[in-house]
Amino acid sequence: MNTIPLAPAILVLGPPLVFKAYETEFSERFNFLKPWKTSDPLHQFISSHSANVKAIFCSAVSPVTAEIIGSLPELRFVLASSTGVNHIDLGECRRRGIVVANAGSTFSEDVADMAVGLLIDVVRRISASNRLVKARVWSGREEDYPLTRKIGGKRVGIVGLGQIGLHIATRLNAMGCIISYTSRTMKPHVTYPFHPTIQKLVSNSDILIVSCALTDQTYHMIDREVMLVLGKEGVIVNVARGAIINEKELVECLVKGEIGGAGLDVFEHEPKFPEELFRLDNVVLTPHHGAVTEEACRSLYDHVCKNLDAFLLNKPLECEVIDM
């Protein structure tokens, strides 16, 4: 009698939000291992399944370390539910010939919308006004609320002009902003002015929007020195990764009024927020939710199924992030 070969197992780390939203549908199609459903410590869970794990599907905040990779001899594929892959040890993957793929452009527009929403919110003081109104601070006297600033005409510097950055540029261009950008290399077919360094970009910007990958090169790229050039009226929006900004220095600049405000969807030590910012009305904080829409979730589900199928059938993948 033949035995049915066990389907290759996919270890789920996190789990990603999309996994929870579509768990039933996912589980009908693939053999997932769900460590959060056992009481075993993660390393013990992984050891006990190590022989069968061919792939990992991970959230943006679940580290895929050299240790995890090392304990999975059959691992051939890591699929991230995020655009950023800074939580994956890419060097170790490369060394082992493990393919790494990300969410591609699944939710680029949603993240761009969040960046624009945070920007308008900070500059036009929407959350602040909403809070004051709901706390019954409005007597019809204009003095209760300071004048805000116009969005149009502001010089917006975009840090990282990938899919998300391009969508941000399109949106703010339609609002009359003057766009320029910095990036590892100048983009062909893009007419927005390019600045080779963050220093050049910031000295030509009223507003900085961070939409680049977190790498060794971009870690703490935006520090106190950059922020002091941005200045007292300057605004920073971050929808990429917290650690691209030196958060300690960002907090200091905001508390001292050395920059004008910030809209932050990401933080250096998530899920921890810098609590010093809680009392500042010129700072708007959201919990890493740039990508979290129903539509993005559905589209990510399709993307993940397509790529896991391709991997299991040895077909070409979308969105490989390590060029083998």
Added chain:
Amino acid sequence: MNTIPLAPAILVLGPPLVFKAYETEFSERFNFLKPWKTSDPLHQFISSHSANVKAIFCSAVSPVTAEIIGSLPELRFVLASSTGVNHIDLGECRRRGIVVANAGSTFSEDVADMAVGLLIDVVRRISASNRLVKARVWSGREEDYPLTRKIGGKRVGIVGLGQIGLHIATRLNAMGCIISYTSRTMKPHVTYPFHPTIQKLVSNSDILIVSCALTDQTYHMIDREVMLVLGKEGVIVNVARGAIINEKELVECLVKGEIGGAGLDVFEHEPKFPEELFRLDNVVLTPHHGAVTEEACRSLYDHVCKNLDAFLLNKPLECEVIDM
């Protein structure tokens, strides 16, 4: 010895925010009467200056009634600091041959930005998240925050496609929304689909944005019936005038969850807010601040000076709102 003739007096009602911001500059150029600086009741102040008042400069919330107009026999010009002129008795002005002018397109872009900001805020729950985060409600568990909706692909119905409506359309078009509109008449040179009635518009919309003038025809144009067609997922943004929406019915629909959310910069009985909405996170409230930016204020100052000069020199005015 000749006496210097008294400069024609301009009665300031409100006063408009721009008047307070530029009072010194204004007062060097014109002979303003400032009733709020005396202890006299308004009607008494007006009576005592009635012979000399040639013009009124008024805020959006200062009624220019038939009674006020009737007590000023020399009145020839009413200049509003707002786009809307629903607070001015236009019939009486027409009868007396008094010219009425508004702020023109001085802050159309700012109001459009506010509409877009309120829309993103409500749909992507930015103010709500900011509030929860600052109240320390985030443990990294996604369950703390519901999935939101994608802006792109939504059908946005714009009520009134003047300068403000057109700027809103441009912005939301860049975000991938599907725009259509209703208006008194179909606009030439506009490619967005036109619906002749609010009923037709709402049955083709996921989101309604109100940017029309308040008139007898638009008063309570958006009522419970319209809102029920918009439905449980539908969102309303109002940056025009509160009374275009039946506020009592709007509150009822929001409280019962019969529509999905609202972003409101204007209210039917300003400065009163409907307090039932204070506890709803799907409702974002701002205090009639669509136009309140430093840049708009400066630009309005220039506009007001230009038009008062033109009036005093008998030259053509910009932005006459009554076609004589």
